[in-house]
Amino acid sequence: METGTLLEKGNFLKINAKDNVLVALKDLADGAEIVFHDYRFPLKTLVKAKHKFGLTDLQPGDVITMYGVKVGLATTFIEKGTALTTENIEHASSEYSLGHDRNAEWSAPDVSKWAGRTFEGFHRADGTVGTGNFWVVIPMVFCENRNTEFLKQAFLDQLGYKQPDVYEAGVAQLAELYKAGGSVDDILNADIPEDKSALTQNRLFPNIDGIKFLTHSMGCGGTKSDADALCGLLAGYITHPNVAGATVLSLGCQHAQVSMLKNEIAKRDANFSKPLIVLEQQSEGTEKTLMQKAIKQTFAALMEVNKQERRPAPLSKLIIGLECGGSDGFSGISANPAIGLVSDIVVALGGATILAEFPELCGVEQELADRCVDDFAAKRFSDLMYTYNKRAEESGSGFYANPSPGNIKDGLITDAIKSAGAAKKAGSSPVVAVLDHPEKVQKPGLHLLCTPGSDVESTSSEVGAGANVVLFTTGLGTPTGNPVAPVVKLSTNTALQQRMPDIIDIDCGTIIDGRETLQEVADRVMEYIISVASGETMVKADQLGQDDFIPWKRGVSL
Structure with missing residues (x-):
């Protein structure tokens, strides 16, 4: 990733050398001068943080490239320095095929610092180890x-x-105020206490x-x-x-x-x-x-x-779900690639990881299919993606409709842009198996699991597939938890962590402002996982009693 200059470093970013757009890391004013390598031009519009602007002039029909892949098409003439919006680009993604060579070789990360580390877990008769009981x-x-x-x-x-019924005391107080003749203004201005019991x-x-x-x-x-x-x-x-x-x-x-x-x-x-x-x-x-x-x-x-x-267990007994929800324009450059590094570490240690949410893999099918260890897995992934999208289209929708209003407002204006960033959660390891909901992980390595993009349905399915810890990135803030597996919430930006500290476990916004590298955050996440898996740390979702469980009714959700 290449940062640019606008009076100071760290104001915008080019994610991949092939990209023809830049990502604003801060709000950039209309008219501000952009200097990036041989490019020098003024911004033609205000560009808010997390949003993108053209690095070159784009004609109608020109391909928009981010993360090195096709993520959209220009629908009108877009002068360089103009913010990309739903008014001037539309969703588009590259075709994919199974004729490509397998690319399942990878350079595993150095995991010597984690070798020999253990977590305290519950050992089961089938050889698996629980992070809870x-x-x-x-x-x-x-x-x-x-x-x-x-x-x-x-x-x-x-x-x-x-x-604890944290708000019961507040309702009781309002009831007494009402009985005493309190007005609507008295009710609205009352100071409601919370039950702070354990x-x-x-x-x-x-x-x-x-x-x-x-x-x-x-x-x-x-x-x-x-x-x-x-x-x-x-x-x-x-x-x-x-x-x-x-x-x-x-x-x-x-x-x-x-x-x-x-x-x-x-x-x-x-x-x-x-x-x-x-x-x-x-x-x-x-x-x-x-x-x-x-x-x-x-x-x-x-x-x-x-x-x-609880007894000591090697880190190879970890099965990590890789999830996102309430994503934003920083998801693909902070929290998602950070847990992608975590996925690579866990796989290198002999553990398993799960990437789900198939509607949010639209546009990166070729890369993931090429990473499959055999033709069977690649074909199954291709077939599941095709069938799922076809069913969605038959219902009057399609993968293109996946981005929510919140996603769009915060920079994810096409499904392919959202997908290219979401796929970063998978790191770089080979895909050892492709699972269809509600199948279960049976071997170490990275798995692709067919689920909807819906947060709770997908998380419920990942846990059903065996995830004993879930890493859940969010840019907008979502309280999703699970009844039996800890869901670690990671913010893509520091402002979210400061605004909603009750649901965020780890701040990855330190990557955006340069306080930490991706690797430093990944190492911090690994330490947190070990603490959570050992029962030493309770994640925020569990502290709030967020026991979300929704079975996926096939073909309904995106």
Whole structure:
């Protein structure tokens, strides 16, 4: 990446030598002189930080190049120094094919400083290691959400896992103010206190990190493929290294049958031995009978699971999900490439990483296909991308519609621009396997997992595939978490970290202003991962009780 000069260094950036646009690192005024190598010209418009402007004149139909790839087409004449917007460029990406030579060779990073390092984890019978120890309660169908919620109310408070009601005292105060005759202005101007009680109480079972309740809106009424996918995802959570055991509530008549769930569990772990409690309401009879059995059997299982303890594990047991949400124009030059370096480190150590969100890989298909270790993986990736986009188009949309209003406002004005930056999360290691939701990671190395770009659906799927830690970059701020895997939130810019410190774990804006290099941030992230994986640090999403879980209903989300 090349920085330019505008009175001082660090005001704009050329990401790749092939690019014909520059990225503003700060707000640049209309008329400001740009000096970059042999180029010297005044800006023709205001260019806000994170946005792009032309390095040369562009005619209608000319290709816009960023990150060294095609990311759009000019729709009008664009004079150099003019900000690129949705009014003067449109989404476009390069065609790709499988006829290219494989490019799966790579120069692995020096990981000598990490060799021999360990984290304190929970060792499972299948050889995986958890970064946490959770019990999950799962309904097979939305009809059982009510009973699942009753179990949640019954267990969390009594066992010491209930999150504090931080705003309950505030509502109580407003209620008293209203009863005393307070006006609307009195209510709006009241100082609402927060309950600052501890996030965790004295737990009855200290070796169990939590009991999680994975309610959802699926299980019946959809297609058979919906039921199959749901059972596969739920099996991924039950067999997850961070999960010690599960209570499953079934109604009985739904499409997502318990037999299907057990078959999916066997696919992922043929010698599955975790405690699994399965109760069917239509067989048990009354709600009281069902709930009493669920409570007693779950409590007895928790007594046994509590005997498990953390023990040292090599970093090769890490499975890292690579995720982004609320992305901005800095994502592809700060947080995303930083965790791309982390991905390379983990892979070089013998661990696994997962890159998902296929709508946000539009335009970089050729690079990723060429990095696949064999033709089978490359073809599967190509087929999944084509099929997904075709289904989206049949629904009246397409990958081009992926950028959200927030993305566009902060510089990601085409899907290809967003995708080229999003792909930086994958680093440079070979792609060892391409997975389709809800398949599970079975080997070390970088994996591509077909999911939507929707934050929670994609994160839910990555964890279902086995991620025991998720690295989640954000430029605009999103609170996404997960019930059983820690989601580490990394800001692409320092202003976000300062504005929303309650959701951001690591600031990567230090890369933008030159305080740190990409490698220095990657090393800092590695240290943080080890601390989180060892149970020493609780990520912000877990502190907030952000247990987001949404199964992907295929073909609906971008």
